[in-house]
Structures are given as C-alpha cells and as structure tokens.
Amino acid sequence: MSIAAFLPPQLVSHVRHFLPIDRELLVAESWQELESLIRRKPVSLVILDPAAEGDVNVSAVAGLMKRYPSLPLIAYVTLHAPQFSAVAQLGRLGLKEVVLHRFDDEPESFRQRVERLEGNALTHGVLEALRGRLGLLPRRLAVAIEDLFESPHRYASALDLANRTELAAVSVYRNLDGAQLGSPKRLVIAAKVLKGFGYLRDPGYSVLDVSMKLGYKAARIFAEHWELVFGKTPARVRNRLTDEAAIEGVLRWIGTGDGGTSMSGDSGNPPGHNGARRRRRRRTEPS
Numbered sequence: 001m002s003i004a005a006f007l008p009p010q011l012v013s014h015v016r017h018f019l020p021i022d023r024e025l026l027v028a029e030s031w032q033e034l035e036s037l038i039r040r041k042p043v044s045l046v047i048l049d050p051a052a053e054g055d056v057n058v059s060a061v062a063g064l065m066k067r068y069p070s071l072p073l074i075a076y077v078t079l080h081a082p083q084f085s086a087v088a089q090l091g092r093l094g095l096k097e098v099v100l101h102r103f104d105d106e107p108e109s110f111r112q113r114v115e116r117l118e119g120n121a122l123t124h125g126v127l128e129a130l131r132g133r134l135g136l137l138p139r140r141l142a143v144a145i146e147d148l149f150e151s152p153h154r155y156a157s158a159l160d161l162a163n164r165t166e167l168a169a170v171s172v173y174r175n176l177d178g179a180q181l182g183s184p185k186r187l188v189i190a191a192k193v194l195k196g197f198g199y200l201r202d203p204g205y206s207v208l209d210v211s212m213k214l215g216y217k218a219a220r221i222f223a224e225h226w227e228l229v230f231g232k233t234p235a236r237v238r239n240r241l242t243d244e245a246a247i248e249g250v251l252r253w254i255g256t257g258d259g260g261t262s263m264s265g266d267s268g269n270p271p272g273h274n275g276a277r278r279r280r281r282r283r284t285e286p287s
Contacts, residue, residue: 001022001042001044001045001118001150001151002023002024002025002037002042002043002044003015003019003025003044003045003046003047003114004026004027004028004034004037004038004041004043004046004047005025005027005046005047005048006027006028006030006031006033006046006047006048006049006052007049007052007076008049011049011078012025014101014105014107015047015076015110017107018107018108018114019114020111020114026041026043030053031057031060034046034048035067035204038064038071038204039205039206039213041213042151042153042214043071043213044118044120045071045073045117045118046064046072046073046074047076048061048073048074048075048076049075049076049077050075050077050083051077051080051082051083056082056083058086058090061086061090062090062093065090065093065094065095066203067202067203067204068202068205069094069202070201071202072118074097074098074099074113074114074117075087075095075097075099076101076105077098077099077100077101078100078101079100079101079102079103097113099113120150120198121243122194122195122197122198122246122247123150123194123195125243125247126149126190126247126250126251127146127149129247129251130181130254133179133180134146134179134181136179137176137179137181138165138167138175141165141167141172141175144161144165145161145187147164148187148188148191149190149191149194149195152188152191152192152195152214152215153213153214153215154215155188155192155215156215157188158183158185158188161184161187161188162184172184180255182254186253186254187254189225189253190229190250190253190254192214192215192225193222193225193226193229193250193253194247194250195214196214196222196226197226197238197241199213200234200238201239207219207222207223207235210222210234211223228253229249229250229253230246231249
C-alpha cells in the first residue's frame, strides 16, 4: 500500500521516520500532483498540510474530500494560527483526523493511527467470511491471500500468488481446491474487482483511473472482470451496489463458475492441466 503526502520538508522527514517498512511514501510537489497520485496510484491514505505551498488552501483540501470521500485523510500541521483556522474550517466539512507537530506526533502513536485508518471494511468483510476456509490452508498461502485482498495491485496474474508463497503452482491449486476457494485466478479477479468497487464509490475516479491503480494493462479488461463478478458494467452499477451486495457478489464469484478469460492467459487450472481436462470433458459430455 502507498501513502501520499503533501507536506513541508520537515514534516515529510518525520513521516518517513515512523512509516511502516512495507509502505511506500509518495511525496507530491503540488496539489495537482497530489490528486494525480490519488487517481492513478494505489494510495490508501493521504497526509497533508493545508499550508504546504506556503499559503493556506482550504478549498484544495475540501475538493479532495468531496471527490474522494472514502479516502482517509490526516491533516498534519504545525502550531500556527493559519493552520488552526484551516483545520477548524475543514472540521466543519467533515475532517476528522488532525495531528499536531511536536505535540501528538510521537512515531509509535502516529504509526498506529495510520494503520487504523488504512483498514478497509470491504476487504475485512470478505476475509472474515473466508476465515474458516483460509484456516485449512498452509499458513504462508493464507497470508498471501490476505495480502492479495489488501494490495491486489501487486498481483499481475494468478501465478503471482504461487510465486509469493514459494509453493509449487500445483500445490497452490490443490490446497485452494481442498479449501473450496476456487482457483488462484478467481481470487485475483475477486480481489481486484472488490478493491475497484471501493474506489468507484468515490466520484473522483474514472474506470480508467481505477484500472491503472489496480495494475491492469487496459481498462477494458478491468471492465470485463467487473462484469463477470457483478453481471453489469461498472458504469451501470458503480453507485447502485451496496457494500453488502458487493461482498456477496465477490464471495459468490469465488465459489462458483469456471473463472472466465483475460487474466494473462490463465484459465483457472494448474499449468499443464488444461488439455487433459478438456479431453476428459469431451469424453464425458453427452453427445
């Protein structure tokens, strides 16, 4: 996951000091660059100073809050009257998280606040529903699946799941099948589409933006995967699907069907097994 920051240099240095080792810090040089990072990178949190460019800019922060209401935002400010005035105005617009430099930015507490805000209810809902089945897997495979749902942009194809576990691909397929978790391809599609749904609830994102954030080479493929899982195109359901319905759709997709197409050539079967399965199917299908 990535954290986007738009801060004076001294505050950037402090953030780097406490940032968890597995987080990437993306530092913007302007409000325009900050929004570009939000739209195109897998940003899970924004830390900013309303006066990062020298003058307090309440309207810029308010615009981000309006376009990306589900994106957690921390105002990290120094003890100066202009910043306090800006924070007060933004509080009336819905800003909830404020950290005061040198007063409540002790590294460990700041790190804990960041980790708490990064939590995703959609991801948590799916992983909790799968908890029993994940418990049937080798620990490293279960951890990799949790990481997949938290950071699906890291997975370009279904084979990445095997690579991250250091297990043989056939072993990954066998374990997933035994736990009734479908195929690696199904899990990759499910994780990407679920994260994409979370993004598309916010009006600031386009389908192209989200496809790039998720690591797709083309928005068309993301739209195809979305339609496989939810039955309709993103444009038709992005603002009509509830969180509960999205979670149910993803769980249903994991548990049924044949995996669709377009995921780097992976058909949902272990490498080398496709032809044999097709031959067995032809022998058993009614004429």
